[in-house]
Amino acid sequence: MIERQKKTWIIGILIVVALVAIAAAGIAAWAPRTGSAPGTGPIANDSVESRDLFPDKISPEYAQGYSVEYHGTYKVVQIHDSWGRAAQNHTYLLVQRGEAVPEGYPDARVFTIPVESVITLSSPHISFITALNETASIRGHKSINLIHDEEIQRLAREGSITEVGTGNIAMDSLFKTETMIEMEPDVVFCPATGNAEYDKQPKLLEAGLNPAIGGEWMEDHPLGKAEWIKYFALFYNDEKTANEVFGKIKANYFAIKSIAGNSTSRPTLLSGIDSQGSWSAPAGGSYAAVLFREAGGNYLLGNDTGRGDNTLDFESVYDRAQGAEFWINTGTADSIDEILALDSRFTKFRAFQTGNVYHFNARKNAFGGNDYYQSGVVHPDIVLADLVKILHPELLPDHELYYYRHLAANQTVRSV
Amino acid sequence: MNLERGVNGDSMRRLAFALPIISGVLIVLFLLDLMLGSVNIPLDALFSIMTGGDVKETWMNIFWDWRLPKAITAIFAGGALALCGLLMQTFFRNPLADPYILGISSGASLGVALVMMSAGVCGVGTIFAGMGLLGDVSISVSAIAGAFAVLLLILLISSKIRSNITILILGIMVSYFCGAIVTILLQFADEASLHSYTFWTFGSFSGVTWNQLPVLVLLLTIGFTLSIFSVKSLNALLLGEQYAESLGMNYHRTRIIIITTTALMAGAVTAFCGPIGFLGIAIPHFCRAIFVTADHRILVPGCILVGGIIALCTDLVSHLPGTDIVLPLNAITALFGAPVVIWVIVRGTRFGRGVTT
Numbered sequence: 001m002i003e004r005q006k007k008t009w010i011i012g013i014l015i016v017v018a019l020v021a022i023a024a025a026g027i028a029a030w031a032p033r034t035g036s037a038p039g040t041g042p043i044a045n046d047s048v049e050s051r052d053l054f055p056d057k058i059s060p061e062y063a064q065g066y067s068v069e070y071h072g073t074y075k076v077v078q079i080h081d082s083w084g085r086a087a088q089n090h091t092y093l094l095v096q097r098g099e100a101v102p103e104g105y106p107d108a109r110v111f112t113i114p115v116e117s118v119i120t121l122s123s124p125h126i127s128f129i130t131a132l133n134e135t136a137s138i139r140g141h142k143s144i145n146l147i148h149d150e151e152i153q154r155l156a157r158e159g160s161i162t163e164v165g166t167g168n169i170a171m172d173s174l175f176k177t178e179t180m181i182e183m184e185p186d187v188v189f190c191p192a193t194g195n196a197e198y199d200k201q202p203k204l205l206e207a208g209l210n211p212a213i214g215g216e217w218m219e220d221h222p223l224g225k226a227e228w229i230k231y232f233a234l235f236y237n238d239e240k241t242a243n244e245v246f247g248k249i250k251a252n253y254f255a256i257k258s259i260a261g262n263s264t265s266r267p268t269l270l271s272g273i274d275s276q277g278s279w280s281a282p283a284g285g286s287y288a289a290v291l292f293r294e295a296g297g298n299y300l301l302g303n304d305t306g307r308g309d310n311t312l313d314f315e316s317v318y319d320r321a322q323g324a325e326f327w328i329n330t331g332t333a334d335s336i337d338e339i340l341a342l343d344s345r346f347t348k349f350r351a352f353q354t355g356n357v358y359h360f361n362a363r364k365n366a367f368g369g370n371d372y373y374q375s376g377v378v379h380p381d382i383v384l385a386d387l388v389k390i391l392h393p394e395l396l397p398d399h400e401l402y403y404y405r406h407l408a409a410n411q412t413v414r415s416v
Numbered sequence: 417m418n419l420e421r422g423v424n425g426d427s428m429r430r431l432a433f434a435l436p437i438i439s440g441v442l443i444v445l446f447l448l449d450l451m452l453g454s455v456n457i458p459l460d461a462l463f464s465i466m467t468g469g470d471v472k473e474t475w476m477n478i479f480w481d482w483r484l485p486k487a488i489t490a491i492f493a494g495g496a497l498a499l500c501g502l503l504m505q506t507f508f509r510n511p512l513a514d515p516y517i518l519g520i521s522s523g524a525s526l527g528v529a530l531v532m533m534s535a536g537v538c539g540v541g542t543i544f545a546g547m548g549l550l551g552d553v554s555i556s557v558s559a560i561a562g563a564f565a566v567l568l569l570i571l572l573i574s575s576k577i578r579s580n581i582t583i584l585i586l587g588i589m590v591s592y593f594c595g596a597i598v599t600i601l602l603q604f605a606d607e608a609s610l611h612s613y614t615f616w617t618f619g620s621f622s623g624v625t626w627n628q629l630p631v632l633v634l635l636l637t638i639g640f641t642l643s644i645f646s647v648k649s650l651n652a653l654l655l656g657e658q659y660a661e662s663l664g665m666n667y668h669r670t671r672i673i674i675i676t677t678t679a680l681m682a683g684a685v686t687a688f689c690g691p692i693g694f695l696g697i698a699i700p701h702f703c704r705a706i707f708v709t710a711d712h713r714i715l716v717p718g719c720i721l722v723g724g725i726i727a728l729c730t731d732l733v734s735h736l737p738g739t740d741i742v743l744p745l746n747a748i749t750a751l752f753g754a755p756v757v758i759w760v761i762v763r764g765t766r767f768g769r770g771v772t773t
Contacts, residue, residue: 277622316740
């Protein structure tokens, strides 16, 4: 008796489940048809390739991390992984709003452009977007305190920009993922990372957010970093503005470089700082080393072609650079007192004795947010001008140091 | 074990044979550490540096200001860590005890993290900045403050609580507590501070300057002396608490001395060299194996010398002579240390006599 009752129940449940499934399938099949009906009609009749919705185009000259192809109603953006991992070479399809998603790109992530709301997880991304006059699209950022712009701080206070991070390390658990989902951004710009553990993309994808890589920090050429403005412009259809802004930066950069080239002297310099016997110095092929060279300096620790930072032995640095005329970039130390607190033996360097120590912390706020890492990425021309001013003050008499600061004793960081 | 009547004759003979060899090795390694480095200084130049001859100024400075303090630090720090490990292994009668088991290095880490990362977004940072402490306090001072805060706490607790196991657990709890605060600070730190904190945790003998060296050497010498005077009590402790007391030992006083000595040495080394791991746990086992004894009259001086030797070796390897690369010291010590610990665990207590639990 009980057995039969159970069977009846099971059959009943199965029927209900089957009905729900059929209903769901029906809704699913019906819903997109109504959703896309107004858009698809005219496109089907039109030849897609004959129309060009993007008259202004960009193509990167210095940046290695991305490339783009234009196809009338959509753009195909290739992300080239900076660490050479084939699995991290992404294809993004940027499709104009209202146009059909093209076939033939099975692995591509699709973004509808122009984007209207974005979340940024890295501070230079804010500067790129601001330079494109698209500040209003920024809905969220990782850590507002570290941002230098008064404008962004004001928008955050007014509530139009929400803080979506709770710390500064790039780890998934430290993002307010729920807040981000609720904001429904068109794209989340996240920094490229060489460490799969810190890669936020899989988690963001899972959460239904659209992550797009910003790999500017891995570019070695200063103009390559700045040129990522063109990449951000792709998402806004702001190619025209990007070409103008970057064109100016590039022209200015080369003008300053040629001024520096006029100088006959090439002052020697060292860079980086020691921490317990390990000296971190920019490698010869790094961003900082390129800038030192272009500013007419002779960087004594940059004989290699490596990227990023080298960890050198203190005594080797001392042997090579004891007599250097300048010490530029002092790592974690923000003042002469902090340098001395790290290791009193730094006084043995000639640059220290002659007081020629400079660091890029003129625009560092009370929370440690440094504008050199933010707007400095977009403005390598100003960074270069600072360096020329330091190494060859007579060449740029009217330029005042912007990102850099002359370190002297008993100075504290200016809070902004 | 006839520890009370005198040292086992065999071990004594072994020591008489081994002591000159070990001291010789120590001196040779000390000289090697002075000779080899990233910058290739030829032998004749080294000779004239030591005799006050005329050499390039940078070489003079490299030798006197970097290599010499580094080599002296390595000898003292290595010896102290090995000795701390021995004291803790005997005290807790646990072969896996190390110098940091009382939470000393965690306290030091917390001190360093507070100073290095107080510029972070959290409230603590702004308090420190407001007090004008930011940046001007050197890493070693903050580490000493942290280590000794934990030492005081442990001493206070151990004067009230009798059980060693309770102290052990309290030490571990203190470690977790400090670790938790460090993790929170790390989360709010900017990348530059994160970077330098990571370097500090790698450990190094190179960070000690001539101004700091006398402090380190003085603290460690006090530790060595106290340990040498405690060998009898340490031997008695091997027999267990009750036996030790029945032999007339003042258990309470011995305990305070051992804890203070360990904390003093471990705290000083951590403050100046960072949390150097593995030497402290591995060398006591290594010494028991080579001297085949559990007698502290042999093990205490043995650990000091062998600790110095191994520390000099690891320093030499970590600086990869001839290149300008430096490897993290802690990676090298673990390369030496891990196989020893595995060996002791696999071989049981045959060579770990005296620390059986």
